[in-house]
Amino acid sequence: MRWNARLEGMRAYEPGKTIAEVQREYGLERIVKLASNENPFGCPPAAADFLRETETETELYPDGYATALRTGLAEKLGVTPRQLLFGGGSDEIIVILARALLSERDNTVAPWPSFPQYRHNARIEGAEMREIPLAGHSHDLDAMLRAIDDETSIVWLCTPNNPTGGIIPDNELRAFISKVPEHVLVVVDNAYHEYVTSPEYRDPISLIDDFPNVIVLRTFSKAYGLAACRVGYAVGPEEIISKLEPVRPPFNTTVAGQGAALAALGDAGFIEQCREQNEKGKARYERFAEQHGLECPRSEANFVLMEVKGSADEVTGELLKKGFIVRSGDKLGTPGFIRITVGNEKDNEALLGALAEVLSLGVPGA
Ligand SMILES: *Cc1c(COP(=O)(O)O)cnc(C)c1O
Secondary structure: OOHHHHHHHOOOOOOOHHHHHHHHHHHOOOOOOOOOOOOOOOOOOOHHHHHHHOOOOOOOOOOOOOHHHHHHHHHHHOOOHHHHHEHHHHHHHHHHHHHHHHHOOOOEEEEOOOHHHHHHHHHHHHEEEEEOOOOOOOOHHHHHHHHHHOOOOEEEEEEEOOOOOOOOOOHHHHHHHHHOOOOOOOEEEOOHHHOOOOOOOOHHHHHHHHHHHEEEEEOOOOOOOOHOOOOOEEEEOHHHHHHHHOOOOOOOOHHHHHHHHHHHHOHHHHHHHHHHHHHHHHHHHHHHHHHOOOOOOHHHHHEEEEEEOHHHHHHHHHHHOOEEOOEEHHHHHHEEEEEEOOHHHHHHHHHHHHHHHHHOOOEEEO
């Protein structure tokens, strides 16, 4: 078959192991999965009610324009409906951006380690990827600026960054974008926005009023607890969104996803509670790291990167045998660290107990 030559050697995304897989492989009953930054508290009750109670006319296509969700979200964000683009998760928005803007003639600039889908999709489109190493767990914005030239099409920023958790402070973000040439689209991947508490942070959607070449990516998969429903979106200037709309598959979000996301939107209290619980959980991980002399950079998201002073793959494997699923930094570009999703209090304590055993640190707090 006449495969696109660029697919040579490419592999499918390797997700964290599923609960069922680990149960089967290790004969374990109770599994704690803290690997994919899902919300340990589920989704807003109104979204759960919608999913349980709504009868779907399954033979009918969804509203491809997601009109009701679009209207509700536009109102909440204070933008026009035409400033929004919906995707099957923000993953699909990244695919749409790559298709629309990247080709063999282009290059694209991104931080590394960061979200791997930027490089993955750049490669599929044949664009040259210029990955700029983080400096002390933060975006090296000066080096990213230097990497931009006339052939640069997209610059990716990830704030808070996955897997390191740090934000780009608002003043630095603005100083950076003001120096990026206007032919370059600045994509601000903002999947963990709802969790941020740093005073140096300001809602990146405010950038859209001040710069013509910025779009912001958000998702219902993380704080809103709707990863199964696959709804993400981009917010940007109408001119940019209207160029992207033809690239979007016509029925790319589902009836269930649109309805659950709309129902979830109204529940600000739920998000606030999750943020508070998440802060408490992160403090617990930070205290553990401090007690044991392990590095654990400040995270503004719902995961932490924890130093393990050894092979991350090995530690991840040992935790798996005990029924805990986390991500090895060896797979994420952060060797020597594991990425742990902040869970509920009980799961956090259980995980730290298991981690202390694996690292022979003695029981935490003892
Ligand atoms: C989880 C995540 C996404 C994608 O989430 P979707 O479920 O596809 O919306 C995008 N960017 C980052 C940085 C993420 O961590």
